[in-house]
Amino acid sequence: MSEQSVKAEQPAATVPAAEGDSDMLVRRQTAVYVYEAPLRLWHWITVACITVLCITGYFIGSPLPTMPGEASDNFLMGYIRFAHFAAGYIVTIAFIGRIYWAFVGNSHARELFILPITKKSWYKELWHEMRWYMFLEKTPKKYIGHNPMGQSAMFVFFVLGLTFMIFTGFALYGEGLGYDSWASQMFGWIIPLMGQSQDVHTWHHLGMWYIILFIMSHIYVAVREDIMSRQSLISTMVGGWRMFKDDRPD
Amino acid sequence: MSHIETFYEVMRRQGITRRSFMKYCSLTAAALGLSPAFVPQIANAMENKPRTPVLWLHGLECTCCSESFIRSAHPLVKDVVLSMLSLDYDDTLMAAAGHQAEEALEDTIEKYKGEYILAVEGNPPLNEDGMFCIIGGKPFVDQLKHAAKHAKAVIAWGSCASWGCVQAARPNPTQATPIHKVITDKPIIKVPGCPPIAEVMTGVITYMLTFGKLPELDRQGRPKMFYGQRIHDKCYRRPHFDAGQFVEEWDDEFARKGYCLYKVGCKGPTTYNACSTVRWNEGTSFPIQAGHGCIGCSEDGFWDKGSFYNRLTDIHQFGIEKNADEIGTAVAGGVGAAIAAHAAVSAIKRLSGNNENSEDTSA
Numbered sequence: 001m002s003e004q005s006v007k008a009e010q011p012a013a014t015v016p017a018a019e020g021d022s023d024m025l026v027r028r029q030t031a032v033y034v035y036e037a038p039l040r041l042w043h044w045i046t047v048a049c050i051t052v053l054c055i056t057g058y059f060i061g062s063p064l065p066t067m068p069g070e071a072s073d074n075f076l077m078g079y080i081r082f083a084h085f086a087a088g089y090i091v092t093i094a095f096i097g098r099i100y101w102a103f104v105g106n107s108h109a110r111e112l113f114i115l116p117i118t119k120k121s122w123y124k125e126l127w128h129e130m131r132w133y134m135f136l137e138k139t140p141k142k143y144i145g146h147n148p149m150g151q152s153a154m155f156v157f158f159v160l161g162l163t164f165m166i167f168t169g170f171a172l173y174g175e176g177l178g179y180d181s182w183a184s185q186m187f188g189w190i191i192p193l194m195g196q197s198q199d200v201h202t203w204h205h206l207g208m209w210y211i212i213l214f215i216m217s218h219i220y221v222a223v224r225e226d227i228m229s230r231q232s233l234i235s236t237m238v239g240g241w242r243m244f245k246d247d248r249p250d
Numbered sequence: 251m252s253h254i255e256t257f258y259e260v261m262r263r264q265g266i267t268r269r270s271f272m273k274y275c276s277l278t279a280a281a282l283g284l285s286p287a288f289v290p291q292i293a294n295a296m297e298n299k300p301r302t303p304v305l306w307l308h309g310l311e312c313t314c315c316s317e318s319f320i321r322s323a324h325p326l327v328k329d330v331v332l333s334m335l336s337l338d339y340d341d342t343l344m345a346a347a348g349h350q351a352e353e354a355l356e357d358t359i360e361k362y363k364g365e366y367i368l369a370v371e372g373n374p375p376l377n378e379d380g381m382f383c384i385i386g387g388k389p390f391v392d393q394l395k396h397a398a399k400h401a402k403a404v405i406a407w408g409s410c411a412s413w414g415c416v417q418a419a420r421p422n423p424t425q426a427t428p429i430h431k432v433i434t435d436k437p438i439i440k441v442p443g444c445p446p447i448a449e450v451m452t453g454v455i456t457y458m459l460t461f462g463k464l465p466e467l468d469r470q471g472r473p474k475m476f477y478g479q480r481i482h483d484k485c486y487r488r489p490h491f492d493a494g495q496f497v498e499e500w501d502d503e504f505a506r507k508g509y510c511l512y513k514v515g516c517k518g519p520t521t522y523n524a525c526s527t528v529r530w531n532e533g534t535s536f537p538i539q540a541g542h543g544c545i546g547c548s549e550d551g552f553w554d555k556g557s558f559y560n561r562l563t564d565i566h567q568f569g570i571e572k573n574a575d576e577i578g579t580a581v582a583g584g585v586g587a588a589i590a591a592h593a594a595v596s597a598i599k600r601l602s603g604n605n606e607n608s609e610d611t612s613a
Contacts, residue, residue: 061562061575063513066504067494076494133592135599179468179478192470196550197480197520202563202574209578213585220589224596 032144034108034242042098043237049091050211053165056084057208061201085173092166108145112154122148140229144242150221157214161207168204172197257296257459271296278460281453281528283475295460302459303358303366305397306340309390310383310417310426311372315408316342318445321531322452338366341385352386355393359400367458368401370394372410374432375417375424382424391432398433403464405439405454406430412440412472413550420554420566430471437464440471442523444547449528450476470550472522481518481544484526487511505541515559516543523548 035043059080067074102110116122126148131137133149141147146154171190174183175197194200226233232243255263261271275292279285284292308316320343337343338358339351346354358366372390375382380389398404406429409415417426430438441454454473457465465473482488490496491510498504498513512519518526521544525536537544543559546552556564562573572580 058575063494063496066496066498066509071489071493071495074493074495078492078494080494135595175480176483179474188469192550196546196552197522198517198546198549198555198563199551201520202565205562205574206565206578209574209582212578212582216582216585216589220593224593228596228600 030247031241031243033240034106034144034236035240036101036105036109037240038097038101039105039109040237040240042094042101045094046091046098049087049094050215052083052087053091054208054212056080056087057205060084061205088166088169088173091162092170095162095166111146111151112159115151115155126152140225142230142244144231153214153217153221157210157217161210161214165204165207165211168194168200168207171200172204255301256299257301258293258298260301261296278453278456281449282457282465292456292460295462299459299462302402303338303362304369304455305355305358305366305401306337306343306369306371307390307394307397308341308385309370309372309374309394309410310424311408311410311415313342313371314445315371315410315451316340318448319407319451320448322448348386355397359397363400365402366400367403367405367455368397368436369405369407369455370411370429371407373414373418373426373428375426376432377423377425382426394429394432398436401436403437403439403458404429404433405441405458406471407441407451408446409442409444409547409552412442415444416553438471439464439467439473442472442477442548442550446548447476447524447528447530450524468522476524476528477522477548479522481521481523481526481538482516485518485538486526487538508541511538511541511543513561514543515557515561517546517549517552517558518544521546521549521552 060077063077063080067076099113102113125141128137128141129147129149132140145151167187167190170183171187174181174186174188175191177183179188191197191200194203222233222237225231226235230245230248232241232245236242258271261274262268266274272289272293275289275296276286278292279288282288306316339355341351344351344354372383374380374389374391374394376391380391383390385393406412410417410426411429414422414426414428417424418428430440439454439458441451443450450473453476454465457473457475465475468474468477482491485491487508487510490508491512495509496504496513497509497511500514510516516538518538525544526538529536529539545558546555554566556571556573560573562575564571564573565577
C-alpha cells in the first residue's frame with residue numbers, strides 16, 4: 001500500500017478503549033484527506049452531465065411522442081439535442097480539467113489514469129480483492145485510494161468508456177457543424193474508420209449502455225463498500241476525507 | 251482524326267446556338283456552386299479545350315447509373331455532355347459490339363495514354379479469379395486494371411463502384427469489391443448513390459472537363475460540392491424534426507401532414523447526398539418529399555444495416571439481430587440481477603458475520 005506517500009492527517013477522532021478490554025489497543029478512527037475539492041467538484045459535475053447525456057441521448061435515438069400544434073410552436077427535439085450537446089461539452093471540458101488535475105493534484109488524482117501494472121504486489125492485492133468479492137476472504141484490505149479492482153474498473157469502464165464517448169460524440173457533432181468545423185477536422189476521421197455515420201451512431205449508443213453498466217456497478221460497489229469495507233466511501237467523495245473504521249493493520 | 255473537336259464545336263455542330271451555350275455555362279456554374287465570375291472561364295474552357303475521351307466500364311451492376319445519367323434534366327447535358335464526353339467505350343450505349351467494341355477500348359487506351367478519364371459503373375467480383383463477371387471473354391477485374399493503368403483519373407459511379415453495394419452485401423459470395431480496393435495508384439472520385447443523381451454525375455464530369463482537375467473531395471473521396479452535407483441538414487421537413495413532430499405510423503395523420511420520417515427509419519441524418527437540394531427528375535421530388543424515408547443508398551454498407559424502417563440499426567456481431575437498446579437492456583438486466591444476487595449474499599454474509607462477532611464478544 002502507498003500510505004507512506006500520502007500526507008496522513010492526525011487522527012480525527014479518538015475513541016476510548018472498549019469497556020472491559022483493558023489489554024486492547026486504543027481504537028482510533030483515523031481520517032486521511034484523499035479527494036481534493038476540484039476532484040470532488042469534477043466528480044459531481046460528471047454525475048450530473050452523464051445523467052443528462054444518457055436521458056437526452058436515449059430520446060435522440062427514440063424520440064418522445066409527436067408534439068401537437070404547429071412546428072413553429074415547438075422545439076422539443078431542438079432542446080433535447082441542445083441539452084445533449086451542452087452536457088457533452090461540459091463533461092469533456094471537465095474531463096480535460098480532470099486530466100490536468102492528475103498532473104497537479106495529489107497522488108490519488110493519478111489513480112484513474114495510471115494502473116501500477118508493473119508492481120507485483122498490485123496483482124496480489126487485485127486477487128485478494130476479487131476473492132473478497134467472491135466471498136472467499138473474510139476481511140477486506142484497507143485502502144486510502146482505490147483498491148486494485150476498483151482502479152481497474154475505473155480505468156477500463158470509465159476512463160476508456162468516456163474517452164470513447166467523447167471521441168465518437170464529437171465526430172457525430174462535427175457532422176452537424178459541417179465539414180470544415182473543428183469537430184469534424186479533429187474527430188471526423190472516426191466516421192470512415194467505423195464504416196459510416198450510422199455505424200458511429202450505433203457504437204455511440206452502445207457506449208451509453210457501457211457507461212450505464214459502469215454506473216450500476218459503481219453505485220452498488222460504493223454503497224456495499226461503505227457498509228462492508230473498513231473505510232468510508234460515499235462521504236469521502238462529498239467531503240474528501242477517508243475515514244477508517246478500525247485500527248487493525250491492513 | 252488529327253484534330254479533336256472542342257466541346258463548343260461539338261455543341262455548334264449539334265445545332266446549339268451561342269446563346270444557349272452561354273446559358274448552359276451559367277447553369278453549370280450555378281450547379282457546381284461557383285460564382286458568376288466563373289461563367290466566362292467555363293465558356294472559355296469549353297471553346298478551347300479538346301474533348302476528353304472517357305471510357306465507361308460496366309462491372310457487376312444493374313445499369314441504374316447509366317439510366318440516371320441519360321435522364322439528366324438539363325437537355326444540353328443529355329445531348330451534349332454525352333457526345334462531348336466522346337464516350338469511346340461504353341458497352342451499354344455504344345453502337346459497336348463484340349470484337350469491334352473491345353477494339354475501340356484498346357484504340358482509346360493506346361491513343362490517349364494518360365489523357366482519358368475512366369468511369370466505372372459497378373465493381374469487380376474477385377472470388378474464383380473474377381469469373382463471376384466476364385467482359386469480352388475475360389474477367390472484368392482484368393479489364394478494369396488494364397483500362398485504369400493509363401487513365402488520368404477514375405470516377406467510381408454509384409454505390410457499386412464506391413462501396414460495393416447490394417452485390418457486396420453479406421455474405422458477398424462473389425466477393426464483389428469496390429474499385430478503390432483494386433485500383434490503388436490513381437485518383438478516384440466516388441460518386442455514390444444507387445443511382446447517383448443525374449445532375450451530380452454530369453456536374454462532376456463537367457467540372458473535371460472544364461477545369462482539368464478533380465473537384466475537391468472529402469475524407470472518403472466524394473466531391474464536397476454534392477456530398478458535403480447530409481440530406482437531413484437541408485431537408486424541408488427538418489423543422490418538424492426540431493419541433494419533435496414525427497410520423498409514427500405510415501397511415502397516421504402525421505404522415506399526411508408531412509412530418510419528419512425519423513422515427514420510421516429515415517436515414518437522412520446519416521446520409522451524405524444532394525437529394526434534398528438538387529432533387530430528382532428535373533428537380534421534381536426526392537424520396538422524403540414523396541413521403542418515404544431516405545434509405546441511405548449513397549452510404550457505405552446501407553444494405554446491411556437492418557430494416558430501412560427502423561431508426562436504430564441491427565447489430566449482427568452478437569449472432570442474433572438486435573439493436574443497441576435491446577442489447578443494452580439485456581446486458582444491464584443481467585448485471586442488475588447479478589448485483590442484486592451479490593448484494594443478497596453480502597447481506598447474508600454480513601448478518602452471519604455479525605452473529606459470529608457477537609458470539610465472540612459474548613464468549
